[in-house]
Amino acid sequence: MKPVIDILEERISAAMAAAVGRSDCAAIVRAATDPKFGDYQANGVMALAKKMKTVPRQLAEEVIKNLDVDDICEPPEVAGPGFINLRLKTQLIADKLLEINKDSEHRLGVEQTSQPKTVVVDFSCPNIAKQMHVGHLRSTIIGDCVCRMLEFLGHKVIRQNHIGDWGTQFGMLIAYHRRQIDIAADYATGKVSSFPHVKDLEEFYKKASELYGSDASFAEEARSCVVKLQSGNPVMCSSWERIVDWSRNEIYPIYEKINVILKREDERGESFYKGMLSSVVAELKKKGLAVESDGAVCVFPEGFKNKEGKPLPFIIQKSDGAYLYATTDLAALRYRVDELGVDKILYVTDARQKLHFEMLFASARMAKWVSDDIELSHVMFGSVLGEDGAPLKTRSGENVKLKELLDEAVERAKAVVEEKNPDLDKDKKDEIAKAVGIGAVKYADYSNNRTSDYIFSFDKMLAMDGNTAPYMQYAYARIKSIERKAQTRDVDIEHELAGLKTLNLTEPAELDLAKTLSRYGEAIQAAAADYRPNYLTAYLYELAQKFSGFYTNCPVLDAGSDKRPTRLLLCDLTAKTIKHGLSELLGIEVVEQM
RNA sequence: GCGCCUGUAGCUCAAUUGGAUAGAGCGUCGGUCUACGGAACCGAAGGUUACAGGUUCGAGUCCUGUCAGGCGUGCCA
Numbered sequence A: 001m002k003p004v005i006d007i008l009e010e011r012i013s014a015a016m017a018a019a020v021g022r023s024d025c026a027a028i029v030r031a032a033t034d035p036k037f038g039d040y041q042a043n044g045v046m047a048l049a050k051k052m053k054t055v056p057r058q059l060a061e062e063v064i065k066n067l068d069v070d071d072i073c074e075p076p077e078v079a080g081p082g083f084i085n086l087r088l089k090t091q092l093i094a095d096k097l098l099e100i101n102k103d104s105e106h107r108l109g110v111e112q113t114s115q116p117k118t119v120v121v122d123f124s125c126p127n128i129a130k131q132m133h134v135g136h137l138r139s140t141i142i143g144d145c146v147c148r149m150l151e152f153l154g155h156k157v158i159r160q161n162h163i164g165d166w167g168t169q170f171g172m173l174i175a176y177h178r179r180q181i182d183i184a185a186d187y188a189t190g191k192v193s194s195f196p197h198v199k200d201l202e203e204f205y206k207k208a209s210e211l212y213g214s215d216a217s218f219a220e221e222a223r224s225c226v227v228k229l230q231s232g233n234p235v236m237c238s239s240w241e242r243i244v245d246w247s248r249n250e251i252y253p254i255y256e257k258i259n260v261i262l263k264r265e266d267e268r269g270e271s272f273y274k275g276m277l278s279s280v281v282a283e284l285k286k287k288g289l290a291v292e293s294d295g296a297v298c299v300f301p302e303g304f305k306n307k308e309g310k311p312l313p314f315i316i317q318k319s320d321g322a323y324l325y326a327t328t329d330l331a332a333l334r335y336r337v338d339e340l341g342v343d344k345i346l347y348v349t350d351a352r353q354k355l356h357f358e359m360l361f362a363s364a365r366m367a368k369w370v371s372d373d374i375e376l377s378h379v380m381f382g383s384v385l386g387e388d389g390a391p392l393k394t395r396s397g398e399n400v401k402l403k404e405l406l407d408e409a410v411e412r413a414k415a416v417v418e419e420k421n422p423d424l425d426k427d428k429k430d431e432i433a434k435a436v437g438i439g440a441v442k443y444a445d446y447s448n449n450r451t452s453d454y455i456f457s458f459d460k461m462l463a464m465d466g467n468t469a470p471y472m473q474y475a476y477a478r479i480k481s482i483e484r485k486a487q488t489r490d491v492d493i494e495h496e497l498a499g500l501k502t503l504n505l506t507e508p509a510e511l512d513l514a515k516t517l518s519r520y521g522e523a524i525q526a527a528a529a530d531y532r533p534n535y536l537t538a539y540l541y542e543l544a545q546k547f548s549g550f551y552t553n554c555p556v557l558d559a560g561s562d563k564r565p566t567r568l569l570l571c572d573l574t575a576k577t578i579k580h581g582l583s584e585l586l587g588i589e590v591v592e593q594m
Numbered sequence B: 001g002c003g004c005c006u007g008u009a010g011c012u013c014a015a016u017u018g019g020a021u022a023g024a025g026c027g028u029c030g031g032u033c034u035a036c037g038g039a040a041c042c043g044a045a046g047g048u049u050a051c052a053g054g055u056u057c058g059a060g061u062c063c064u065g066u067c068a069g070g071c072g073u074g075c076c077a
Helices: A004-020 A044-052 A056-065 A090-102 A134-152 A169-188 A201-214 A216-230 A234-257 A270-286 A325-338 A351-366 A402-420 A426-447 A469-488 A493-498 A508-517 A520-529 A533-553 A564-585
Strands: A029-031 A040-042 A077-079 A083-086 A118-122 A156-160 A290-293 A296-299 A314-317 A344-350 A375-381
Touching (some): A004 A029, A004 A040, A004 A044, A004 A056, A044 A056, A056 A077, A090 A508, A118 A134, A134 A156, A134 A344, A134 A402, A134 A520, A156 A325, A216 A234, A234 A402, A270 A290, A270 A325, A296 A351, A314 A325, A325 A351, A344 A351, A351 A375, A426 A469, A493 A564, A508 A533, A508 A564, A520 A533, A520 A564, A533 A564
Parallel strands (some): A118 A156
Antiparallel strands (some): A077 A083, A290 A296, A296 A314
C-alpha cells in the first residue's frame, strides 16, 4: 500500500508542473503542523513562486486547479502565505485500516521498497578483554535498530561487528596470560603456594596493564608477544584465541539480554583484515597517494588541514611499521565493496570519530576504491552523560559497566512491579521486570536525537508517564486486558473482526487513532531515511497517546453492535503496531500484563 | 591557534532538515474516579530558542560576529 504522503507528493508535484510548465517542482508534503490545518500540508508552492517570481497564493490556487485528489482528500485549501492544506477523507482512512487488517500479522500496511539496496552496517564493535560500557550501548542498539528498519523495508542488510581484537594491547594481555599459565603450572607442582585468582576479564585487563606500566621487563615481554603474535607464533595465537573467546562469553549474553541481533557470523574483527593491511599500504603508495612523512606512511586527503594550516595526515602505518585503525578501516571498506558488493556502508560510532571517518571516506574515494554511487555514512551519536552533565562514570571514576547498569534497571523495574502488582506469580514478575527494565534503558536512548548527548537517568526512563517504554508497554497491556475480558463476556473478537466490511469512525478519538495507525509506514520511512530511531519512538508515543484518548472516551466491549467491531479493530491494530514497533524494530519486549 | 559540535520552559528532551501560534514529559497549580487496568485521563501557568546583526514572503534551523560549554586536531581506537 503506497503511503498517502507519497501519493500526495506525486500528484501535487505534477499539478505544480502543469501549472507553471516546468518539471523541477517539489510539493514538499509534510504532516500538518497543527490539526486545524488538516492532515498534510504542501510547502513547495512558495519556493516555486519565488523561482517564478509570482505571488505564492495565486500560484497555489493555480496548482489546485490542476490537482485531482478527490478520491483521497476533502477539497484542498490555500492558507497562510501559500500552503496547500489537505484533509483526508474519513472513507479513505477506513479503507486503509481494512487494508492494513488484511496483513496485520506482517506488514501493517507498510510497503517494501521498490529499490532494495545492499547495506553494510558496522556497529557495536566492543573491545576484546574490556567490559562493555554505556558507550557501546549506543552503537549496539542504534545499529541494531537501523538494521531492523532497513530489513523490514526490504533492504539486504549485512551486519558487521568490527570487534577490537587485534590491537597492541594484546601484547600485554598475552604476556599476562602466559604468566598466569606458568604460575598455574608451578602451583600444580607445588612450586608456589598460592595462585593469584583473577575473577573476571575486567580484572585481568587491569592487572595486565598495571604490570605493563610498572614492570619494564614485562613490558618488554609484551612487546615481543605482539611481534610473535603478528608473525603467527602458535603459542601466542592460542593465548590470543583463549582471550578472545573469553570475551565472547561476556559479549554475547549481553546481546541476548538486550535483544540485539548480532551473531558470531557477523563478526569481522580487526584480526579478519590483518592479512590485507600491507597491500592497502602498498597500493596507496603505488597510486602515489600514500607518502612517507616523519617516518610514518600517510595519505593526505584533500581539504583537511592541521594546526599550521598544512595538509592533515591520515596515518596508515606508524614509523615502527605497525598498522593502525585507519589501515584496518581502509581494508574493511575495500572488503565490503569488493567482496560484499555493497551499495551503502553505515558506520555507527560516536561523534568524536567524525574526522576519522571523513578522512577515511575521502582517502578511499581518492583511491577509487569506492565508486561515487556508493554511499558512505557515519551514523554518529552523542555521549551518555551522568546527572552532573559529565561523561557517565561510577563514583570511583570508572566507566559504568553495561552489565551492571542493565541489572540495576531490571532491579528497579522489579521493585515497581512488586509495588503495583504484588499478586502476580514470581516468574511473571521477573519477565515483566526484564521487559520493562531493559526496554526502558533502550527506549530512553532511542527517543533522544541520536546526534546529541543525553543525560542518563533511571528515574526518568522508568517513569510510566511521558515518552518512555513503560508507557507504551502499558498501552499494549491494557489492550491485552480488554481481549482477556472479552473472553469472559463471550465476545468473539476474531469473529467480529472477520465480519468487518465497513468501519464506523464517528467519534473524534476514533478517527484520530485511525489516522495515526495508518501512518506507521511514514514513521518508519522517516526514521530509516536518516537512521533516526527517535522518529519511530515519537510516532509510537503519539500512537499510545491517541489510544489513551480513545480508551477513555470510547468503551469497546460495552459498545453497541454497530460500533464494537470497529473499536475492536482499532484495539487490535494498535496492539499489533505497538508490538511491531517495539519488539520487531526496537528490540523491546512487550508484556501481556504489567 | 585551527576545525567540528552544542546552547530551546525551573529540569530532561522534541521540533521530519527553511514553514503557519516553538511542542512533550517531569516538577508546580487545578480538575476527572462505581475503574473494558489509576503504571490512567483533562486543564493551567511557565519561552526575546545564549547574545548582536544579516539573508528570506517566512529563521530554533541558513550566513557573519560575540559569549559559554564539549569534542577533535601526526604515529590510541
